[in-house]
Amino acid sequence: MSASGIRAGHRGTAVVTGLGVVAPTGIGARRHWESVLAGKSGLGRITRFDPAGYPVRVAGEVPGFVAKERVPGRIVPQTDRFTHFALAAAEQALDDAAVDPQALPEYAMAVVTASSSGGTEFGQREMERLYQQGPSWVGAYQSIAWFYAATTGQVSIRHGMRGPCGVLCCEQAGGLDALGQSRRLLDTGSELVLSGGTDASLSPYGLVAQTMTGELSTADDPACAYLPFDAAASGFVPGEGGAFLVVETATSARAREAQHYGELLGYAAGFDPPADSGRPPVLASVIRRALADARLDPADIGMVVADASGVPGRDRAEAQALTGVFGVRGVPVTAPKVLTGRLYGGAALDVATALLALSAGVVPHTAGLDRAAPEYAIDLVVDRPRPLGPRTALVLARGHGGFTSALVVAAGNRTDVTP
Template sequence: MVITGLGVVAATGMSAEEHWTALLAGKSGIGRISRFDPSSYPVTLGGEVRDFTAREQVPRRLIPQTDHWTHLALYGAERALADARIDPAALPEFEMAVVTSSSSGGTEFGQHEMERLYGQGPAWVGAYQSIAWFYAATTGQISIRHGMRGPCGVISAEQAGGLDAIGQARRLLRGESRLVVTGGTDASLCPYGLVAQLSTGLLSRVAEPERAYLPFDQRASGYVPGEGGAVLIAERAADARRKGRGYGRVLGYASGFELPGRPTTLPRTLRKALDDARLAPSGIDVVFADAVGDPRRDRVEADALAEVFGPGQVPVTAPKVLSGRLYGGGAPLDIATALLSLRDGVIPHTPGVTRPVGGIDLVRDTPRDAELRTALVVARGYGGFNAAVVLGRTDT
């Protein structure tokens, strides 16, 4: 499986190259939430896609039918297809599939319809409420818009679901599908969505953007929520070679689940991903960490990485501090970032971390040039999900 197209839409940029430039410059997209007045909430910061205007990026008839999260994904899919130089009309419709990840669904759309329900009555609730909030709405809209009638689905496993969708895409490419639109987006920066996220107790309540999200730092206080993600085009390696296209290969994938109060399964998941890629731990050149920003959870991840790779034996980075944590869209964005890192031979840094925890070689202060052939992307989801994907350069 080769990733041939990237469609990034995040607080750090509305294209892969814009996002990459922002990361290398340490330019943060974190700021005070502007989609509503957050002053009465304990969390006031978010990673908003501020330059996105739906009426300029999405067919107008779809805007009242779908949520902001779907608008972002439709834009991302258009960018990814163009990047891969794919014309869906030229391919057999049953050989194109769509598998995305979503954690929150159409939260903002659902909130507005509930406001109408309780404020004005059932007659004021729109017909599109029945589909716009649903987790599979984005997959369905991409499929319909581009005539993709192969296997379609959605993975809901919070942050880990973004990697699980890529794992499912690889399975489909081993069958009759020759192209899969995968990755995902999320968007829950609305009052209803923020309240739902607060229930986890993991959001940072720090009001200064430069101090709010500091994973693997002794001052860590949680994470900043964000919106957006990345839509990816996955094709069979033979097709990618024939066209001379490809950012990188998916070499390995694994997922796991852990129960509260039980030992973490993350080391086992990492080892299974390495085994699937037929690589030893020494064969990984950089790790893109889950980096939730919670001291206890960061310690668990740092210990898992040290157990598998050895303390400080592999560079670790978490550039998501500049975009916020994007739930179903976060891991696909990390995949896009890792592929750009492999392409250019540079590891983006983790800005803001000045008191790092021990046990890992965290890349901070500035980007680090390195000879990169492989990367490991780690994702953990609220509730016990975890997943890992091994990426390699196309010549790996």
């Protein structure tokens, strides 16, 4: 018996049968995928508030999202925008998987989400009421709506999922970590896990907190603001939204005669040492451990969905890890997040995009870039999508402070997502 509770030789097959997407590239998996294939960017000047006095003025905002049209009315004023996104994406994922939670044992269904900023907009609003109008104006839901676990609780209550529930706060890496935990829960008795994450940090308070890292782009032109692996890279653009995935055992999917987008083959995580330690970043070793967990060699990987920080030093470290594992220009690399910005707790969107790409048999391109800077020595896919080789993908994510994760996914038998 391992420390995770999984008996030796008893790891099962975890498949993804449903996707739900709320992103700057569109609402719904199909619309998001159409935008990715077309290289249609969701980046633009921030409109949720006037950003004139802020150093960062470009972000990825979810277009046309009206909470009361997608979330039960009584829940809207009780929760933050990041939870509204999550409830909408979770509903989509369950519908896409053709799962009726009421037909499953309530304790056999689990919910695991990733969270980063929590309910910043809700929290800011309540703090404004406190200081401008007094404590009697602060609502009772302030105590929970800002909380990073609020989404997990609301999704589990909404769908009667009373099995293991949790949240991982690992910034950008959290979306992959949540899916790694989902696979573990299937191996320890759960039949179905609703997993993923969303973020909604585009409020004045949320934006100020993000600028403290010094890694956000201050460019005013959305076309030039986020250029990972490019000689002109100057940081990244923040975004909002994310994705939810229905993850279940292959046995469960077969019993329901459900097709799946793909399989979660391998996962690994690590934590970078302090910058002054003299030790290298852990990304290369995390990649190798994820491949070993998937029982694959580097040559078996058809594409890499990069973390693509846009910060030159971090891009260089990622490129070095990739060339160290795959060789110089040894694997196609793509960064579809240039269309959405970095979504922090919503980084499971990269996994959803990878699964859609595997289903379609293409490597999506990194829109807006001519090529990778020669110093990086990676095969960055630009200009247009490219035919996919092996039907497997490696998805990478790194969070502020050192969180590092890698997830290997393989194509499934679902092919109805190609526009």
